[in-house]
Amino acid sequence: MHEERCGRIVEVEAYIGADDRASHARVGRKGRAAIMYGPAGFAYVFQVYGMHFCFNVVTERDDFPGAVLVRAIEPADPTERGSGPALVCRALRITRVCDGMDLVTSNLLIADAPEVADTDVRVGPRVGVDYAGEWAGRPWRFWVANSQHVSRPRVTGTTLDPAMLG
DNA sequence: GCCTCGATTGACT
DNA sequence: GTCAATCGAGGCA
Numbered sequence: 001m002h003e004e005r006c007g008r009i010v011e012v013e014a015y016i017g018a019d020d021r022a023s024h025a026r027v028g029r030k031g032r033a034a035i036m037y038g039p040a041g042f043a044y045v046f047q048v049y050g051m052h053f054c055f056n057v058v059t060e061r062d063d064f065p066g067a068v069l070v071r072a073i074e075p076a077d078p079t080e081r082g083s084g085p086a087l088v089c090r091a092l093r094i095t096r097v098c099d100g101m102d103l104v105t106s107n108l109l110i111a112d113a114p115e116v117a118d119t120d121v122r123v124g125p126r127v128g129v130d131y132a133g134e135w136a137g138r139p140w141r142f143w144v145a146n147s148q149h150v151s152r153p154r155v156t157g158t159t160l161d162p163a164m165l166g
Numbered sequence: 167g168c169c170t171c172g173a174t175t176g177a178c179t
Numbered sequence: 180g181t182c183a184a185t186c187g188a189g190g191c192a
Contacts, residue, residue, distance in 0.1 A: 013173070022173070024188095032188060050185030052174050069173060086174050128173050151174095170190085179181075 005092050007073035007082050008113050011143035011150050013126045015056070016066045022132035025065030035100050036065040043108060045089070045099040052086035055094045057103060057110065071127070071141070074149040084151040120145045122157030 015023035015036075024033035024046065035044045036058055044056040044067050060066030073082035073091065080091040089095070094108070101108045122145045129136045143150045143157070 015173075024173080027189065046173080047187070048172055049174055050172090050187075054173055056173085071173085084174070126173075131172085168190105168192085170188105172186105172188095175184095177182085177184105 005075075005077065005080075007075040007080075007088075007091060009070055009072075009110075010074050010082075010147040011070075011072035011141070013069040013071055013142070014059075014066070014140040015069060016060065016140070018065050020132070021135040022126060022129035022138075023065065023067075025067075029065070033065065033067075036060075036067050038062055040066075041103050043094075043098050043101040043103055045094060045096055047096060048086070053089035053095055054085040055089050055092070055098070072143065072147075072149050072151045074147065081149075083149050087151075116144055118160045118162050121160040123160055124155060124157035127152065 015025065017023070018025050020026060024031065025036045027033065029037040032046060033044060035042055038058060039062040040059050042058045044058055045053055047053050054069060056067040056069045058067045069085060070088050071085045073088050075082045075091045081087045082091045098108055103110055122143050123139045124141050125137050125139055126141045139158070142160070
């Protein structure tokens with residue numbers, strides 16, 4: 001029997017395509033992000049700075065690398081912090097053993113949450129990927145306006161353009 | 167084999 | 180504002 005932990009996702013970033021210089025998929029399908037080249041619905045968990053983990057959800061079709069980094073959650077347990085990708089993993093007890101997990105059938109799940117209005121979604125450039133040149137400027141970070149659990153609350157983004165959602 | 171650096175955080179000046 | 184912690188993946192020889 002395991003202890004159940006959960007939270008509401010309030011901030012994410014997109015990493016799409018092998019050409020994205022900020023994405024680990026750039027090293028190819030044999031690299032550490034090989035899971036990103038597979039079908040959607042699986043976890044990609046990696047370690048950074050030798051001590052922190054980041055949790056991604058593979059999103060795109062099989063054979064095309066794409067994933068969404070969960071940067072912040074609103075933890076169900078108010079004593080936990082979820083305001084940062086490494087803090088999300090700490091709060092949810094996500095480690096490298098979760099890498100490759102099936103998010104539909106395993107005990108690592110993503111469920112529906114109350115819908116957030118488009119007007120409450122903020123958009124801005126991704127964090128911590130300045131090395132990626134022009135790719136760093138892509139407005140592929142999305143967060144819930146006024147959430148107390150966003151990793152960088154002082155950054156103001158633009159409102160979501162519904163047209164870009166397709 | 168060796169070297170560099172990272173999708174970060176928290177402590178400190 | 181600056182900086183250390185800490186280690187594996189990736190780049191290069």
